[in-house]
Amino acid sequence: MNNTPALFGGERAKQTPYGVGEPRYGDDELRELQEALAQNTLFYAQGKKVKLLEAEFAEKYGVKHAVTCTSGTAAIHTALMALGISPGDEVIVSPITDMGTISPVLFQGAIPVFADLTPHGYTLDPDSVAERITPKTRAIIAVHLWGNTCDLDALQALCDRHGLALIEDAAQAFGATYKGCPVGTRGAVGCFSFNEFKHISCGDGGLVLTDDDALAEKLRLATDKGYNRRPDALVRQPTFLANNYRMTELQGAVARAQLRKLDGIVEKRRAWCNRLTAKLIGTPGITLPEATHGVDPSWWFYLLRVVPEALGTDADGLTKALAAEGVRAGAHYIGDPIYRYPIFTGKSAFAHAPHACDTVDWEAQRCPVAEQILETGVMIPVNEANTETDADEVAFAIKKIVAWYGKGGA
Numbered sequence: 001m002n003n004t005p006a007l008f009g010g011e012r013a014k015q016t017p018y019g020v021g022e023p024r025y026g027d028d029e030l031r032e033l034q035e036a037l038a039q040n041t042l043f044y045a046q047g048k049k050v051k052l053l054e055a056e057f058a059e060k061y062g063v064k065h066a067v068t069c070t071s072g073t074a075a076i077h078t079a080l081m082a083l084g085i086s087p088g089d090e091v092i093v094s095p096i097t098d099m100g101t102i103s104p105v106l107f108q109g110a111i112p113v114f115a116d117l118t119p120h121g122y123t124l125d126p127d128s129v130a131e132r133i134t135p136k137t138r139a140i141i142a143v144h145l146w147g148n149t150c151d152l153d154a155l156q157a158l159c160d161r162h163g164l165a166l167i168e169d170a171a172q173a174f175g176a177t178y179k180g181c182p183v184g185t186r187g188a189v190g191c192f193s194f195n196e197f198k199h200i201s202c203g204d205g206g207l208v209l210t211d212d213d214a215l216a217e218k219l220r221l222a223t224d225k226g227y228n229r230r231p232d233a234l235v236r237q238p239t240f241l242a243n244n245y246r247m248t249e250l251q252g253a254v255a256r257a258q259l260r261k262l263d264g265i266v267e268k269r270r271a272w273c274n275r276l277t278a279k280l281i282g283t284p285g286i287t288l289p290e291a292t293h294g295v296d297p298s299w300w301f302y303l304l305r306v307v308p309e310a311l312g313t314d315a316d317g318l319t320k321a322l323a324a325e326g327v328r329a330g331a332h333y334i335g336d337p338i339y340r341y342p343i344f345t346g347k348s349a350f351a352h353a354p355h356a357c358d359t360v361d362w363e364a365q366r367c368p369v370a371e372q373i374l375e376t377g378v379m380i381p382v383n384e385a386n387t388e389t390d391a392d393e394v395a396f397a398i399k400k401i402v403a404w405y406g407k408g409g410a
């Protein structure tokens with residue numbers, strides 16, 4: 001066995017090409033699309049596909065209502081509108097997430113307040129959330145980052161104590177479970193994304209889950225300009241301001257076929273990551289992702305962290321060495337926490353919330369743990385097509401590099 005990293009002239013650890021798997025969109029999606037077109041309407045209120053998707057999703061998740069929309073961002077915005085989040089309200093969010101979690105808060109004229117994360121689970125730290133609750137706080141958006149799940153019991157307890165709404169952002173965690181319940185079913189609402197990069201996709205699309213009948217009615221209005229299309233509606237005219245976030249029958253058709261594949265996709269990702277963890281456990285110089293207590297993650301990415309003092313190199317060094325081994329990896333995810341994005345430092349984020357510039361102490365919002373996660377994080381992409389050989393070669397590459405640096409590069 002050759003123990004010299006490829007970066008320093010050794011043999012590449014990745015000897016076999018990555019698994020390719022089945023095409024993502026196949027005969028099932030095509031058949032659904034043909035049926036949708038044959039309806040001679042692509043409008044959700046007239047066709048069957050979106051209605052069926054909503055019914056099947058709600059049934060699968062054991063929740064009363066599923067309301068579709070155009071994206072994960074639209075799902076979050078729809079939830080905020082339906083919950084009545086208004087100018088000046090504060091919404092507690094994760095500093096590491098997709099902008100789709102944050103923009104809707106800003107479009108409501110509300111203020112995103114960033115709380116810190118747990119160092120190895122990468123989800124909201126309930127203690128930090130508690131510290132950042134003020135009399136203006138109205139909601140917490142629990143981002144289930146990278147397929148792990150927030151401590152939902154702790155966040156729900158905070159919501160109960162302070163009269164807040166719990167919004168689950170499950171865009172990266174389709175199929176993850178918290179104490180046996182699928183994520184997206186514990187909060188007042190659970191939001192999902194079907195964009196191209198998520199566990200399942202219809203190009204772009206979104207969905208919101210809720211058990212609350214009144215909220216479901218508002219969610220529906222919030223996706224359709226406020227129009228009430230129910231046959232028995234007494235008032236059809238809009239009762240509140242809303243966008244057009246309607247899913248079309250084409251997206252509904254593809255998403256239906258994809259939903260049928262979800263369990264298989266999640267199972268394969270779980271098995272692959274569990275294999276990787278088993279091989280990497282105890283490796284010095286790095287820390288592995290840790291699922292929140294009671295959680296079975298669905299692994300959107302596998303993020304490990306380097307401990308530079310122990311490893312002898314940093315996240316960039318490890319990523320560069322892995323690339324030389326033929327292993328896919330990327331350092332730092334989004335680079336900076338969201339509050340360091342130009343949109344925040346330049347204050348253009350607050351076009352709809354001008355008061356936020358004066359009332360929020362942005363320095364006090366810093367999240368040191370989140371900053372360290374991004375600084376030291378190395379992301380290993382996870383895909384259902386990955387093979388056991390892929391896991392073994394990735395693990396071997398990491399251990400070889402760690403051992404080399406551990407011996408001072410000898």
Ligand SMILES: *Cc1c(COP(=O)(O)O)cnc(C)c1O
Pocket residue numbers: 070071072073074097098099100101143144169171172193194195204205206
């Ligand atoms: C992808 C994503 C979104 C936004 O979804 P889109 O469909 O791209 O609008 C929101 N939150 C998180 C955590 C995401 O990963």
